[in-house]
Amino acid sequence: MAGDKLPSEAQLMKHYEVARMTARQAIQELRSEGRVVAEQGRGVFVSQPVQVRRLASERFARRHREAGLAAFGVEAEKTGFTPRVDQLEVSTASPPDEIRDRLRLGDGGDVVVRSRRYLADGQPVETAVSYVPASIAAGSPIVADDTGPGGIYARLEELGHELDHFTEEVSARMPTADERRRLQLTDGVPVMVVLRTAYDTTGRPVEVCDTLKAAPAYVLEYDIPAR
Incomplete structure:
Protein backbone atom coordinates (compact mmCIF):
# COMPACT_ATOMS: atom_id res chain seq x y z
CA MET A 1 0.00 0.00 0.00
CA ALA A 2 1.05 3.62 -0.48
CA GLY A 3 3.51 4.64 2.23
CA ASP A 4 4.54 1.09 3.12
CA LYS A 5 8.24 0.38 3.47
CA LEU A 6 9.75 -2.18 1.11
CA PRO A 7 11.70 -5.10 2.55
CA SER A 8 15.46 -4.68 2.55
CA GLU A 9 17.63 -6.19 -0.17
CA ALA A 10 18.65 -8.96 2.25
CA GLN A 11 15.01 -9.77 3.03
CA LEU A 12 14.12 -9.84 -0.67
CA MET A 13 17.08 -12.12 -1.40
CA LYS A 14 16.01 -14.57 1.31
CA HIS A 15 12.29 -14.51 0.47
CA TYR A 16 12.65 -14.88 -3.32
CA GLU A 17 15.93 -16.85 -3.24
CA VAL A 18 17.65 -14.45 -5.64
CA ALA A 19 21.05 -12.80 -5.82
CA ARG A 20 21.65 -9.35 -4.35
CA MET A 21 22.06 -7.84 -7.83
CA THR A 22 18.64 -9.20 -8.85
CA ALA A 23 16.98 -7.68 -5.78
CA ARG A 24 18.76 -4.39 -6.35
CA GLN A 25 17.75 -4.26 -10.02
CA ALA A 26 14.13 -4.98 -9.11
CA ILE A 27 14.06 -2.05 -6.69
CA GLN A 28 15.73 0.19 -9.26
CA GLU A 29 13.11 -0.78 -11.83
CA LEU A 30 10.34 0.19 -9.42
CA ARG A 31 12.10 3.51 -8.76
CA SER A 32 12.44 4.23 -12.49
CA GLU A 33 8.70 3.65 -12.92
CA GLY A 34 7.94 6.05 -10.07
CA ARG A 35 6.31 3.32 -7.99
CA VAL A 36 8.66 3.68 -5.03
CA VAL A 37 10.84 6.43 -3.57
CA ALA A 38 14.08 6.09 -1.62
CA GLU A 39 14.54 8.22 1.51
CA GLN A 40 18.09 8.70 2.77
CA GLY A 41 18.65 6.78 5.96
CA ARG A 42 15.10 5.44 6.12
CA GLY A 43 14.65 3.01 3.25
CA VAL A 44 12.48 2.61 0.17
CA PHE A 45 8.74 3.34 0.34
CA VAL A 46 5.74 2.78 -1.92
CA SER A 47 4.89 6.06 -3.65
CA GLN A 48 1.81 8.00 -2.71
CA PRO A 49 0.75 9.50 -6.05
CA VAL A 50 -1.77 12.30 -6.15
CA GLN A 51 -4.42 11.59 -8.77
Missing part, protein backbone atom coordinates in the same frame (compact mmCIF):
# COMPACT_ATOMS: atom_id res chain seq x y z
CA VAL A 52 -5.64 14.83 -10.33
CA ARG A 53 -8.71 14.30 -12.49
CA ARG A 54 -8.49 16.94 -15.21
CA LEU A 55 -12.05 17.73 -16.24
CA ALA A 56 -11.15 18.92 -19.73
CA SER A 57 -14.74 19.37 -20.89
CA GLU A 58 -15.80 21.77 -18.15
CA ARG A 59 -12.73 23.16 -16.36
CA PHE A 60 -12.96 26.48 -18.27
CA ALA A 61 -16.72 26.96 -17.92
CA ARG A 62 -17.66 30.59 -17.23
CA ARG A 63 -19.63 29.62 -14.13
CA HIS A 64 -16.39 28.60 -12.43
CA ARG A 65 -14.75 31.96 -13.18
CA GLU A 66 -17.83 33.76 -11.91
CA ALA A 67 -17.52 31.71 -8.71
CA GLY A 68 -13.91 32.88 -8.38
CA LEU A 69 -12.32 29.54 -9.30
CA ALA A 70 -9.45 29.08 -11.73
CA ALA A 71 -9.15 25.74 -13.57
CA PHE A 72 -6.80 24.05 -11.08
CA GLY A 73 -9.10 25.12 -8.26
CA VAL A 74 -12.02 23.47 -10.05
CA GLU A 75 -10.11 20.21 -10.19
CA ALA A 76 -9.15 20.50 -6.52
CA GLU A 77 -12.78 21.02 -5.56
CA LYS A 78 -13.88 17.98 -7.59
CA THR A 79 -11.02 15.64 -6.66
CA GLY A 80 -10.45 16.67 -3.05
CA PHE A 81 -6.79 17.69 -2.95
CA THR A 82 -5.36 20.93 -1.56
CA PRO A 83 -4.04 23.16 -4.39
CA ARG A 84 -1.07 25.48 -4.20
CA VAL A 85 1.03 27.48 -6.67
CA ASP A 86 4.72 28.28 -6.25
CA GLN A 87 7.78 29.20 -8.34
CA LEU A 88 5.77 32.05 -9.86
CA GLU A 89 7.56 34.37 -12.27
CA VAL A 90 5.97 37.18 -14.28
CA SER A 91 7.81 39.05 -17.01
CA THR A 92 7.39 40.78 -20.36
CA ALA A 93 9.38 39.39 -23.26
CA SER A 94 9.53 38.64 -26.96
CA PRO A 95 7.85 35.23 -27.40
CA PRO A 96 9.25 32.13 -29.11
CA ASP A 97 8.34 31.91 -32.79
CA GLU A 98 5.76 29.15 -32.21
CA ILE A 99 3.95 31.23 -29.59
CA ARG A 100 4.14 34.35 -31.77
CA ASP A 101 2.51 32.43 -34.62
CA ARG A 102 -0.24 31.02 -32.40
CA LEU A 103 -1.03 34.50 -31.06
CA ARG A 104 -0.83 35.98 -34.59
CA LEU A 105 1.51 38.71 -33.44
CA GLY A 106 3.37 39.00 -36.73
CA ASP A 107 6.93 40.32 -36.53
CA GLY A 108 6.35 42.58 -33.53
CA GLY A 109 4.68 42.63 -30.17
CA ASP A 110 5.78 41.37 -26.77
CA VAL A 111 3.93 39.06 -24.44
CA VAL A 112 3.38 38.89 -20.71
CA VAL A 113 4.82 35.57 -19.54
CA ARG A 114 3.44 33.88 -16.43
CA SER A 115 5.42 30.82 -15.32
CA ARG A 116 4.36 28.80 -12.30
CA ARG A 117 4.33 25.36 -10.70
CA TYR A 118 1.20 23.65 -9.36
CA LEU A 119 1.15 21.41 -6.30
CA ALA A 120 -1.53 18.99 -5.13
CA ASP A 121 -1.34 18.17 -1.42
CA GLY A 122 2.18 19.60 -1.49
CA GLN A 123 3.36 17.38 -4.36
CA PRO A 124 4.46 19.04 -7.64
CA VAL A 125 2.20 17.80 -10.46
CA GLU A 126 2.42 20.42 -13.21
CA THR A 127 4.30 23.42 -14.53
CA ALA A 128 2.64 25.97 -16.77
CA VAL A 129 3.72 28.98 -18.80
CA SER A 130 1.06 31.37 -20.11
CA TYR A 131 1.71 33.90 -22.86
CA VAL A 132 -0.70 36.85 -23.19
CA PRO A 133 -0.19 39.67 -25.71
CA ALA A 134 1.27 42.66 -23.87
CA SER A 135 -1.12 44.88 -25.82
CA ILE A 136 -3.92 43.21 -23.83
CA ALA A 137 -2.28 42.50 -20.46
CA ALA A 138 -0.12 45.60 -19.83
CA GLY A 139 -1.33 47.60 -16.83
CA SER A 140 -3.88 44.95 -15.83
CA PRO A 141 -3.94 42.46 -12.94
CA ILE A 142 -2.57 39.87 -15.37
CA VAL A 143 0.92 41.30 -14.72
CA ALA A 144 0.47 41.01 -10.94
CA ASP A 145 1.56 37.97 -8.93
CA ASP A 146 -2.02 37.41 -7.81
CA THR A 147 -4.40 37.88 -10.74
CA GLY A 148 -7.43 37.68 -8.46
CA PRO A 149 -10.51 35.42 -8.30
CA GLY A 150 -11.07 33.34 -11.43
CA GLY A 151 -7.48 33.74 -12.64
CA ILE A 152 -6.22 34.96 -16.01
CA TYR A 153 -9.38 34.11 -17.91
CA ALA A 154 -11.61 36.12 -15.61
CA ARG A 155 -9.31 39.12 -16.08
CA LEU A 156 -9.29 38.72 -19.88
CA GLU A 157 -13.09 38.85 -19.92
CA GLU A 158 -13.08 41.93 -17.69
CA LEU A 159 -10.79 43.52 -20.27
CA GLY A 160 -13.43 42.96 -22.96
CA HIS A 161 -12.18 39.67 -24.39
CA GLU A 162 -15.14 37.37 -23.80
CA LEU A 163 -13.86 33.83 -24.24
CA ASP A 164 -15.42 31.70 -26.94
CA HIS A 165 -13.43 28.46 -27.14
CA PHE A 166 -10.11 26.73 -26.53
CA THR A 167 -8.00 24.35 -28.58
CA GLU A 168 -5.61 21.87 -26.99
CA GLU A 169 -2.84 19.65 -28.34
CA VAL A 170 -1.82 16.76 -26.08
CA SER A 171 1.42 14.81 -26.44
CA ALA A 172 3.80 12.79 -24.26
CA ARG A 173 7.56 12.61 -23.91
CA MET A 174 10.36 12.12 -21.45
CA PRO A 175 11.25 15.19 -19.33
CA THR A 176 14.49 17.11 -19.44
CA ALA A 177 16.74 17.05 -16.40
CA ASP A 178 15.41 20.45 -15.25
CA GLU A 179 11.79 19.39 -15.76
CA ARG A 180 12.41 16.19 -13.83
CA ARG A 181 13.89 18.24 -10.98
CA ARG A 182 11.01 20.73 -10.86
CA LEU A 183 8.38 17.99 -10.86
CA GLN A 184 10.45 15.77 -8.55
CA LEU A 185 10.23 12.82 -10.93
CA THR A 186 12.36 9.71 -10.81
CA ASP A 187 14.18 8.42 -13.89
CA GLY A 188 11.96 6.81 -16.50
CA VAL A 189 8.75 8.69 -15.61
CA PRO A 190 7.18 10.48 -18.62
CA VAL A 191 5.31 13.77 -18.79
CA MET A 192 2.27 14.91 -20.73
CA VAL A 193 2.41 18.20 -22.64
CA VAL A 194 -0.79 20.17 -23.17
CA LEU A 195 -0.52 23.22 -25.42
CA ARG A 196 -3.68 25.31 -25.20
CA THR A 197 -4.81 28.40 -27.10
CA ALA A 198 -7.70 30.55 -25.85
CA TYR A 199 -9.84 32.52 -28.35
CA ASP A 200 -12.26 35.36 -27.73
CA THR A 201 -15.60 35.77 -29.49
CA THR A 202 -13.98 37.71 -32.35
CA GLY A 203 -11.74 34.72 -33.09
CA ARG A 204 -8.63 36.41 -31.74
CA PRO A 205 -6.17 34.21 -29.83
CA VAL A 206 -5.67 35.90 -26.45
CA GLU A 207 -3.53 33.39 -24.57
CA VAL A 208 -1.32 30.38 -25.16
CA CYS A 209 -0.55 28.10 -22.22
CA ASP A 210 2.19 25.47 -22.34
CA THR A 211 1.68 22.96 -19.52
CA LEU A 212 3.83 20.03 -18.47
CA LYS A 213 2.12 17.37 -16.36
CA ALA A 214 3.62 14.51 -14.37
CA ALA A 215 1.97 11.60 -16.18
CA PRO A 216 1.34 9.38 -13.11
CA ALA A 217 -0.44 12.24 -11.33
CA TYR A 218 -3.14 12.87 -13.94
CA VAL A 219 -6.24 11.36 -15.45
CA LEU A 220 -7.53 13.35 -18.44
CA GLU A 221 -11.32 13.21 -18.56
CA TYR A 222 -13.34 14.28 -21.62
CA ASP A 223 -17.07 14.45 -22.23
CA ILE A 224 -17.60 14.21 -26.00
CA PRO A 225 -21.13 14.52 -27.46
CA ALA A 226 -22.01 11.76 -29.95
CA ARG A 227 -23.81 14.10 -32.36
Whole structure:
Protein backbone atom coordinates (compact mmCIF):
# COMPACT_ATOMS: atom_id res chain seq x y z
CA MET A 1 0.00 0.00 0.00
CA ALA A 2 1.05 3.62 -0.48
CA GLY A 3 3.51 4.64 2.23
CA ASP A 4 4.54 1.09 3.12
CA LYS A 5 8.24 0.38 3.47
CA LEU A 6 9.75 -2.18 1.11
CA PRO A 7 11.70 -5.10 2.55
CA SER A 8 15.46 -4.68 2.55
CA GLU A 9 17.63 -6.19 -0.17
CA ALA A 10 18.65 -8.96 2.25
CA GLN A 11 15.01 -9.77 3.03
CA LEU A 12 14.12 -9.84 -0.67
CA MET A 13 17.08 -12.12 -1.40
CA LYS A 14 16.01 -14.57 1.31
CA HIS A 15 12.29 -14.51 0.47
CA TYR A 16 12.65 -14.88 -3.32
CA GLU A 17 15.93 -16.85 -3.24
CA VAL A 18 17.65 -14.45 -5.64
CA ALA A 19 21.05 -12.80 -5.82
CA ARG A 20 21.65 -9.35 -4.35
CA MET A 21 22.06 -7.84 -7.83
CA THR A 22 18.64 -9.20 -8.85
CA ALA A 23 16.98 -7.68 -5.78
CA ARG A 24 18.76 -4.39 -6.35
CA GLN A 25 17.75 -4.26 -10.02
CA ALA A 26 14.13 -4.98 -9.11
CA ILE A 27 14.06 -2.05 -6.69
CA GLN A 28 15.73 0.19 -9.26
CA GLU A 29 13.11 -0.78 -11.83
CA LEU A 30 10.34 0.19 -9.42
CA ARG A 31 12.10 3.51 -8.76
CA SER A 32 12.44 4.23 -12.49
CA GLU A 33 8.70 3.65 -12.92
CA GLY A 34 7.94 6.05 -10.07
CA ARG A 35 6.31 3.32 -7.99
CA VAL A 36 8.66 3.68 -5.03
CA VAL A 37 10.84 6.43 -3.57
CA ALA A 38 14.08 6.09 -1.62
CA GLU A 39 14.54 8.22 1.51
CA GLN A 40 18.09 8.70 2.77
CA GLY A 41 18.65 6.78 5.96
CA ARG A 42 15.10 5.44 6.12
CA GLY A 43 14.65 3.01 3.25
CA VAL A 44 12.48 2.61 0.17
CA PHE A 45 8.74 3.34 0.34
CA VAL A 46 5.74 2.78 -1.92
CA SER A 47 4.89 6.06 -3.65
CA GLN A 48 1.81 8.00 -2.71
CA PRO A 49 0.75 9.50 -6.05
CA VAL A 50 -1.77 12.30 -6.15
CA GLN A 51 -4.42 11.59 -8.77
CA VAL A 52 -5.64 14.83 -10.33
CA ARG A 53 -8.71 14.30 -12.49
CA ARG A 54 -8.49 16.94 -15.21
CA LEU A 55 -12.05 17.73 -16.24
CA ALA A 56 -11.15 18.92 -19.73
CA SER A 57 -14.74 19.37 -20.89
CA GLU A 58 -15.80 21.77 -18.15
CA ARG A 59 -12.73 23.16 -16.36
CA PHE A 60 -12.96 26.48 -18.27
CA ALA A 61 -16.72 26.96 -17.92
CA ARG A 62 -17.66 30.59 -17.23
CA ARG A 63 -19.63 29.62 -14.13
CA HIS A 64 -16.39 28.60 -12.43
CA ARG A 65 -14.75 31.96 -13.18
CA GLU A 66 -17.83 33.76 -11.91
CA ALA A 67 -17.52 31.71 -8.71
CA GLY A 68 -13.91 32.88 -8.38
CA LEU A 69 -12.32 29.54 -9.30
CA ALA A 70 -9.45 29.08 -11.73
CA ALA A 71 -9.15 25.74 -13.57
CA PHE A 72 -6.80 24.05 -11.08
CA GLY A 73 -9.10 25.12 -8.26
CA VAL A 74 -12.02 23.47 -10.05
CA GLU A 75 -10.11 20.21 -10.19
CA ALA A 76 -9.15 20.50 -6.52
CA GLU A 77 -12.78 21.02 -5.56
CA LYS A 78 -13.88 17.98 -7.59
CA THR A 79 -11.02 15.64 -6.66
CA GLY A 80 -10.45 16.67 -3.05
CA PHE A 81 -6.79 17.69 -2.95
CA THR A 82 -5.36 20.93 -1.56
CA PRO A 83 -4.04 23.16 -4.39
CA ARG A 84 -1.07 25.48 -4.20
CA VAL A 85 1.03 27.48 -6.67
CA ASP A 86 4.72 28.28 -6.25
CA GLN A 87 7.78 29.20 -8.34
CA LEU A 88 5.77 32.05 -9.86
CA GLU A 89 7.56 34.37 -12.27
CA VAL A 90 5.97 37.18 -14.28
CA SER A 91 7.81 39.05 -17.01
CA THR A 92 7.39 40.78 -20.36
CA ALA A 93 9.38 39.39 -23.26
CA SER A 94 9.53 38.64 -26.96
CA PRO A 95 7.85 35.23 -27.40
CA PRO A 96 9.25 32.13 -29.11
CA ASP A 97 8.34 31.91 -32.79
CA GLU A 98 5.76 29.15 -32.21
CA ILE A 99 3.95 31.23 -29.59
CA ARG A 100 4.14 34.35 -31.77
CA ASP A 101 2.51 32.43 -34.62
CA ARG A 102 -0.24 31.02 -32.40
CA LEU A 103 -1.03 34.50 -31.06
CA ARG A 104 -0.83 35.98 -34.59
CA LEU A 105 1.51 38.71 -33.44
CA GLY A 106 3.37 39.00 -36.73
CA ASP A 107 6.93 40.32 -36.53
CA GLY A 108 6.35 42.58 -33.53
CA GLY A 109 4.68 42.63 -30.17
CA ASP A 110 5.78 41.37 -26.77
CA VAL A 111 3.93 39.06 -24.44
CA VAL A 112 3.38 38.89 -20.71
CA VAL A 113 4.82 35.57 -19.54
CA ARG A 114 3.44 33.88 -16.43
CA SER A 115 5.42 30.82 -15.32
CA ARG A 116 4.36 28.80 -12.30
CA ARG A 117 4.33 25.36 -10.70
CA TYR A 118 1.20 23.65 -9.36
CA LEU A 119 1.15 21.41 -6.30
CA ALA A 120 -1.53 18.99 -5.13
CA ASP A 121 -1.34 18.17 -1.42
CA GLY A 122 2.18 19.60 -1.49
CA GLN A 123 3.36 17.38 -4.36
CA PRO A 124 4.46 19.04 -7.64
CA VAL A 125 2.20 17.80 -10.46
CA GLU A 126 2.42 20.42 -13.21
CA THR A 127 4.30 23.42 -14.53
CA ALA A 128 2.64 25.97 -16.77
CA VAL A 129 3.72 28.98 -18.80
CA SER A 130 1.06 31.37 -20.11
CA TYR A 131 1.71 33.90 -22.86
CA VAL A 132 -0.70 36.85 -23.19
CA PRO A 133 -0.19 39.67 -25.71
CA ALA A 134 1.27 42.66 -23.87
CA SER A 135 -1.12 44.88 -25.82
CA ILE A 136 -3.92 43.21 -23.83
CA ALA A 137 -2.28 42.50 -20.46
CA ALA A 138 -0.12 45.60 -19.83
CA GLY A 139 -1.33 47.60 -16.83
CA SER A 140 -3.88 44.95 -15.83
CA PRO A 141 -3.94 42.46 -12.94
CA ILE A 142 -2.57 39.87 -15.37
CA VAL A 143 0.92 41.30 -14.72
CA ALA A 144 0.47 41.01 -10.94
CA ASP A 145 1.56 37.97 -8.93
CA ASP A 146 -2.02 37.41 -7.81
CA THR A 147 -4.40 37.88 -10.74
CA GLY A 148 -7.43 37.68 -8.46
CA PRO A 149 -10.51 35.42 -8.30
CA GLY A 150 -11.07 33.34 -11.43
CA GLY A 151 -7.48 33.74 -12.64
CA ILE A 152 -6.22 34.96 -16.01
CA TYR A 153 -9.38 34.11 -17.91
CA ALA A 154 -11.61 36.12 -15.61
CA ARG A 155 -9.31 39.12 -16.08
CA LEU A 156 -9.29 38.72 -19.88
CA GLU A 157 -13.09 38.85 -19.92
CA GLU A 158 -13.08 41.93 -17.69
CA LEU A 159 -10.79 43.52 -20.27
CA GLY A 160 -13.43 42.96 -22.96
CA HIS A 161 -12.18 39.67 -24.39
CA GLU A 162 -15.14 37.37 -23.80
CA LEU A 163 -13.86 33.83 -24.24
CA ASP A 164 -15.42 31.70 -26.94
CA HIS A 165 -13.43 28.46 -27.14
CA PHE A 166 -10.11 26.73 -26.53
CA THR A 167 -8.00 24.35 -28.58
CA GLU A 168 -5.61 21.87 -26.99
CA GLU A 169 -2.84 19.65 -28.34
CA VAL A 170 -1.82 16.76 -26.08
CA SER A 171 1.42 14.81 -26.44
CA ALA A 172 3.80 12.79 -24.26
CA ARG A 173 7.56 12.61 -23.91
CA MET A 174 10.36 12.12 -21.45
CA PRO A 175 11.25 15.19 -19.33
CA THR A 176 14.49 17.11 -19.44
CA ALA A 177 16.74 17.05 -16.40
CA ASP A 178 15.41 20.45 -15.25
CA GLU A 179 11.79 19.39 -15.76
CA ARG A 180 12.41 16.19 -13.83
CA ARG A 181 13.89 18.24 -10.98
CA ARG A 182 11.01 20.73 -10.86
CA LEU A 183 8.38 17.99 -10.86
CA GLN A 184 10.45 15.77 -8.55
CA LEU A 185 10.23 12.82 -10.93
CA THR A 186 12.36 9.71 -10.81
CA ASP A 187 14.18 8.42 -13.89
CA GLY A 188 11.96 6.81 -16.50
CA VAL A 189 8.75 8.69 -15.61
CA PRO A 190 7.18 10.48 -18.62
CA VAL A 191 5.31 13.77 -18.79
CA MET A 192 2.27 14.91 -20.73
CA VAL A 193 2.41 18.20 -22.64
CA VAL A 194 -0.79 20.17 -23.17
CA LEU A 195 -0.52 23.22 -25.42
CA ARG A 196 -3.68 25.31 -25.20
CA THR A 197 -4.81 28.40 -27.10
CA ALA A 198 -7.70 30.55 -25.85
CA TYR A 199 -9.84 32.52 -28.35
CA ASP A 200 -12.26 35.36 -27.73
CA THR A 201 -15.60 35.77 -29.49
CA THR A 202 -13.98 37.71 -32.35
CA GLY A 203 -11.74 34.72 -33.09
CA ARG A 204 -8.63 36.41 -31.74
CA PRO A 205 -6.17 34.21 -29.83
CA VAL A 206 -5.67 35.90 -26.45
CA GLU A 207 -3.53 33.39 -24.57
CA VAL A 208 -1.32 30.38 -25.16
CA CYS A 209 -0.55 28.10 -22.22
CA ASP A 210 2.19 25.47 -22.34
CA THR A 211 1.68 22.96 -19.52
CA LEU A 212 3.83 20.03 -18.47
CA LYS A 213 2.12 17.37 -16.36
CA ALA A 214 3.62 14.51 -14.37
CA ALA A 215 1.97 11.60 -16.18
CA PRO A 216 1.34 9.38 -13.11
CA ALA A 217 -0.44 12.24 -11.33
CA TYR A 218 -3.14 12.87 -13.94
CA VAL A 219 -6.24 11.36 -15.45
CA LEU A 220 -7.53 13.35 -18.44
CA GLU A 221 -11.32 13.21 -18.56
CA TYR A 222 -13.34 14.28 -21.62
CA ASP A 223 -17.07 14.45 -22.23
CA ILE A 224 -17.60 14.21 -26.00
CA PRO A 225 -21.13 14.52 -27.46
CA ALA A 226 -22.01 11.76 -29.95
CA ARG A 227 -23.81 14.10 -32.36
